[in-house]
Amino acid sequence: MTNTAYISTGSNMGDKLGNCRQALAALSQIASVRVESVSRFYLTEPMEYSDQPWFVNAAAKIKTSLTPFELLEVLKSFEVEYGRVDNGVRFGPRPLDFDIIFFNDMIIETPHLIVPHPRMHNREFVLRPISDMAPGMIHPVFKKSIRELLEDLSPQSQQCIKMEEMGDCFFCTAKI
Numbered sequence: 001m002t003n004t005a006y007i008s009t010g011s012n013m014g015d016k017l018g019n020c021r022q023a024l025a026a027l028s029q030i031a032s033v034r035v036e037s038v039s040r041f042y043l044t045e046p047m048e049y050s051d052q053p054w055f056v057n058a059a060a061k062i063k064t065s066l067t068p069f070e071l072l073e074v075l076k077s078f079e080v081e082y083g084r085v086d087n088g089v090r091f092g093p094r095p096l097d098f099d100i101i102f103f104n105d106m107i108i109e110t111p112h113l114i115v116p117h118p119r120m121h122n123r124e125f126v127l128r129p130i131s132d133m134a135p136g137m138i139h140p141v142f143k144k145s146i147r148e149l150l151e152d153l154s155p156q157s158q159q160c161i162k163m164e165e166m167g168d169c170f171f172c173t174a175k176i
Helices: 016-027 068-081 124-133 146-152
Strands: 003-011 033-038 042-044 055-064 097-103 160-162 164-166 169-171
Touching: 003 016, 003 068, 003 124, 016 033, 016 055, 016 068, 042 124, 055 124, 068 097, 097 124, 124 146, 124 160
Parallel strands: none
Antiparallel strands: 003 055, 003 097, 033 055, 042 055, 042 160, 164 169
């Protein structure tokens, strides 16, 4: 397991928190993937297309022997398994979303995969969870740390509320 990747997950349909947690647990069962750490979970306001429920988002650091393209195939297969369909609405509602944010320090630009994720530096729901695990990690294109990218965001860019864990239940101040 020589490759390190950071992935993000999110859901805004059905059991949002359960979808993210179960998909990460299922990912950890794949022999070629080891989930090393998972961020806190966040309740986040939708971006781009606002007429939809809020999301639950998190990120994970994984070790894998897969290539970036093989990992993408695995992640997309999980999305389909959890009921994601192309409804024609870009950035619209989905029961599960996975994205590769970083893969080692590689820079990949193909029609099917761009790494680092091309919009991650504008998305608090990606930066904040990754900052939980690796605030000092340097973005290979922008040459800034995750903490610096997070600090560069406009305070009005998006609401991203940490969900607090109390025993076996999660709660927060906004409606899931």
